Amino acid sequence: MVDPGFGIGATASRRTVVGFTGAPALTQKSPAQSTWKAPRLALVNLDPKGQVLVEQKALELQLPVVSNQEGQDFDLLLVWTGERWQLQSRSGSPGPVSAEYVQGPQGYRRRAGGGRGQAVARAVGLKPGRPSPAVLDLTGGLGRDAFLLASLGCRMTVLERDPVVHLLLQDGFRRASEQPELDWIPERVDLHLAEAKAWLAEALSPVPDVVYLDPMHPPRGKSALVKKEMQLLQRLVGSDADSAELLQRALRLPIPRVVVKLPLRATPLAQGVDTELRGKTTRFDLYFP
Numbered sequence: 001m002v003d004p005g006f007g008i009g010a011t012a013s014r015r016t017v018v019g020f021t022g023a024p025a026l027t028q029k030s031p032a033q034s035t036w037k038a039p040r041l042a043l044v045n046l047d048p049k050g051q052v053l054v055e056q057k058a059l060e061l062q063l064p065v066v067s068n069q070e071g072q073d074f075d076l077l078l079v080w081t082g083e084r085w086q087l088q089s090r091s092g093s094p095g096p097v098s099a100e101y102v103q104g105p106q107g108y109r110r111r112a113g114g115g116r117g118q119a120v121a122r123a124v125g126l127k128p129g130r131p132s133p134a135v136l137d138l139t140g141g142l143g144r145d146a147f148l149l150a151s152l153g154c155r156m157t158v159l160e161r162d163p164v165v166h167l168l169l170q171d172g173f174r175r176a177s178e179q180p181e182l183d184w185i186p187e188r189v190d191l192h193l194a195e196a197k198a199w200l201a202e203a204l205s206p207v208p209d210v211v212y213l214d215p216m217h218p219p220r221g222k223s224a225l226v227k228k229e230m231q232l233l234q235r236l237v238g239s240d241a242d243s244a245e246l247l248q249r250a251l252r253l254p255i256p257r258v259v260v261k262l263p264l265r266a267t268p269l270a271q272g273v274d275t276e277l278r279g280k281t282t283r284f285d286l287y288f289p
C-alpha cells in the first residue's frame with residue numbers, strides 16, 4: 001500500500017498557525033462563530049492492517065480511536081477504510097465525504113475535457129495560448145477548485161487550516177496522483193496545513209499571479225440547498241466568519257488579481273469589486289488591486 005501520509009506539503013509549514021479540529025478550542029475561530037459548536041469527532045479504523053496508521057493520525061489530531069459502535073457517541077467520524085480517509089456523520093447521512101478527483105463529478109469533468117470554459121478558470125484569468133497563472137488558494141476545502149485549476153496547468157499553492165480537512169485533501173491528492181494520467185499532481189499542487197492570515201503575513205515565495213478565496217458561508221434558510229458534502233464540512237469547520245478580514249489582507253498585497261467565490265446573491269466581502277462573473281448559483285468577485 002502506498003503511504004497514506006503522502007507528502008504533498010505533508011507537514012505543517014514553519015509559518016503554520018493552526019490547531020486541531022475536534023481537540024477543544026484549538027482551531028482559530030472568530031467570535032461570530034459563536035452559534036457553531038465544535039463537533040465531537042473520533043477516528044474509526046475499518047482496515048485490519050491500518051492500526052498503526054490510524055493510531056498515528058489519532059495522535060497527530062489529538063482525537064480518540066473508537067469502534068464503529070462507540071462512534072454513536074460522536075457527531076462526526078473520520079474513517080480509514082484501507083483505501084481512503086472519509087468523513088461521515090454517525091448516522092451515515094449525509095455522506096460519507098472524501099476528496100475525490102478520479103471518480104465522480106471531478107473525474108467526469110476532467111475526462112470530458114470540461115475546464116477552460118468553467119467560471120473558476122475564467123475568474124483566475126486562464127486564457128488559451130497564455131501561460132497558466134500561479135494561484136494561491138487560501139481556502140483549500142475539498143480541493144475541487146484547486147484540482148480543476150491544476151488540471152488546466154495552474155501551479156497551485158493550497159492552504160487549509162483545519163487539520164481534518166487537510167488530511168482529506170492530502171488523501172485525495174495522494175490517491176489521484178497514483179493514476180498515471182494524473183502524475184503531474186505533485187509538481188503542480190503544493191498543499192499546506194496553514195492559517196492563511198499567518199501565511200499572508202510573510203513574504204510569499206513564489207509570488208502568485210492570483211489569490212483565490214472560497215470561504216464557507218453560513219447555511220441559508222433551506223439547508224437542502226447546501227450540497228451534502230458541504231453540509232458535513234460546515235458541521236466540521238463552521239462558517240468562515242473571518243473571511244472579510246482575510247480578503248482585506250490579500251488586497252493589501254502586490255498581487256494583481258484577487259478572486260472571491262460567493263453564493264450568487266451574497267454581499268461582496270469587500271467594496272471595490274472590479275468585475276463579477278455570475279453563474280447559476282455562484283458568483284466570482286474579481287479585484288485588481
Ligand SMILES: C[S@@+](CC[C@H](N)C(=O)[O-])C[C@H]1O[C@@H](n2cnc3c(N)ncnc32)[C@H](O)[C@@H]1O
Nearest residue numbers: 139141142143144145160161195196214215216
Ligand atoms: C468552502 S471551503 C472551500 C472549498 C474549495 N474551494 C473546494 O473547491 O473544495 C472553505 C475552506 O477554507 C478553509 N479556510 C477558511 N478560512 C481559512 C483560513 N483563513 N486559512 C486557511 N483555511 C481556511 C476552511 O477550513 C474550509 O475548509
